[in-house]
Amino acid sequence: RNSKRQIECRRDIDRLNARFLGIYESLIPPDEEKVKQKQLVTLLKKLVIKEWPEAELYIYGSCGNSFGVSKSDIDVCLAIEDLDVNKSEVLLKLADILQSDNLQNVQALTRARVPIVKLMDPVTGISCDICINNLLAVVNTKLLRDYAKIDARLRQLAFIVKHWAKSRGVNETYRGTLSSYAYVLMCIHFLQQRKPAILPCLQGMEITYAVTVDNVECAYFDQVEKLSSFGSRNKESIAQLVWAFFNYWAYWHDYANDVISVRTGSILSKRGKDWTRRIGNDRHLICIEDPFETSHDLGRVVDKFSIRVLREEFERAAEIMQYDPDPCVTLFEPY
Ligand code: CTP
Numbered sequence: 001r002n003s004k005r006q007i008e009c010r011r012d013i014d015r016l017n018a019r020f021l022g023i024y025e026s027l028i029p030p031d032e033e034k035v036k037q038k039q040l041v042t043l044l045k046k047l048v049i050k051e052w053p054e055a056e057l058y059i060y061g062s063c064g065n066s067f068g069v070s071k072s073d074i075d076v077c078l079a080i081e082d083l084d085v086n087k088s089e090v091l092l093k094l095a096d097i098l099q100s101d102n103l104q105n106v107q108a109l110t111r112a113r114v115p116i117v118k119l120m121d122p123v124t125g126i127s128c129d130i131c132i133n134n135l136l137a138v139v140n141t142k143l144l145r146d147y148a149k150i151d152a153r154l155r156q157l158a159f160i161v162k163h164w165a166k167s168r169g170v171n172e173t174y175r176g177t178l179s180s181y182a183y184v185l186m187c188i189h190f191l192q193q194r195k196p197a198i199l200p201c202l203q204g205m206e207i208t209y210a211v212t213v214d215n216v217e218c219a220y221f222d223q224v225e226k227l228s229s230f231g232s233r234n235k236e237s238i239a240q241l242v243w244a245f246f247n248y249w250a251y252w253h254d255y256a257n258d259v260i261s262v263r264t265g266s267i268l269s270k271r272g273k274d275w276t277r278r279i280g281n282d283r284h285l286i287c288i289e290d291p292f293e294t295s296h297d298l299g300r301v302v303d304k305f306s307i308r309v310l311r312e313e314f315e316r317a318a319e320i321m322q323y324d325p326d327p328c329v330t331l332f333e334p335y
């Protein structure tokens with residue numbers, strides 16, 4: 001009887017895995033969308049080069065880091081070497097150029113925390129944000145993309161977690177919940193911590209890639225094609241990992257003392273980083289260290305109200321994964 005029970009259980013897990021993989025596949029942008037994104041960036045490059053021949057245009061964010069779902073906006077960074085020129089002036093000039101090339105809804109937001117030009121391409125319907133000289137974002141985009149190449153389960157887990165966060169309204173930094181970037185770092189760290197580990201700590205290995213950006217040294221092992229069997233000793237399936245991820249953030253993470261750190265592949269102490277007190281608006285109620293700007297806590301947007309919302313959502317998700325007969329529906333129910 002015991003083995004009959006085990007077989008049924010196995011079948012349930014297989015079915016759940018298939019459901020999660022189905023959701024993951026349905027979120028992946030189709031090839032023709034990727035082609036359209038490339039076309040838009042090529043057009044932007046052409047326009048930018050006319051005005052600033054020395055400038056470079058980089059894709060960052062979800063379109064560059066491989067964690068973008070279908071219909072994502074494109075994040076683009078305009079890199080201009082000598083910025084004696086005022087950023088606002090460049091943005092206004094850029095908006096001018098784009099406007100006169102039939103792009104729609106062109107807006108320069110020069111007073112935003114990260115000043116940008118927003119636009120929409122009427123041909124493809126794709127929206128795009130362009131910022132200036134945000135090169136650390138370009139480098140952390142590469143880091144995330146490199147991690148994604150090591151084990152397919154990272155991209156699967158991160159898509160599911162991002163989809164959950166968007167469905168449940170906890171992916172809104174202006175309302176005190178976490179950015180997509182923070183969620184992906186949480187997934188990477190989680191897979192670094194599995195036993196056996198599913199992901200290595202690239203910043204703790206031999207350095208094969210190094211750049212210094214805004215006085216920050218960014219260095220790590222980027223020959224990730226050599227690591228393609230790194231996680232193969234761990235056989236955990238996506239359903240198990242989704243369950244364990246929510247379980248960790250619901251019941252096991254020590255919010256009072258711990259900082260998760262992809263840079264070291266370990267947990268650091270809040271005390272060690274002097275993140276124990278509220279300083280200005282940074283409250284450190286959930287601590288996620290940026291892999292390069294190590295003084296940045298990506299949890300700094302979370303306040304004493306939104307931390308409750310966030311933790312209740314982690315608990316809800318963990319309960320659903322534990323007890324719900326059809327978790328794939330309930331997990332993503334709109335809030
Ligand atoms: N970024 C950063 N520091 C932050 C937030 C974001 O450096 N505190 C950079 C990262 O390079 C990130 C990019 O900005 O990849 C875009 O951030 P975000 O909108 O959170 O992530 P996306 O991956 O673009 O997610 P989405 O699919 O929700 O657009």
Ligand code: MG
Nearest residue numbers: 061062073075
């Ligand atoms: Mg984005």
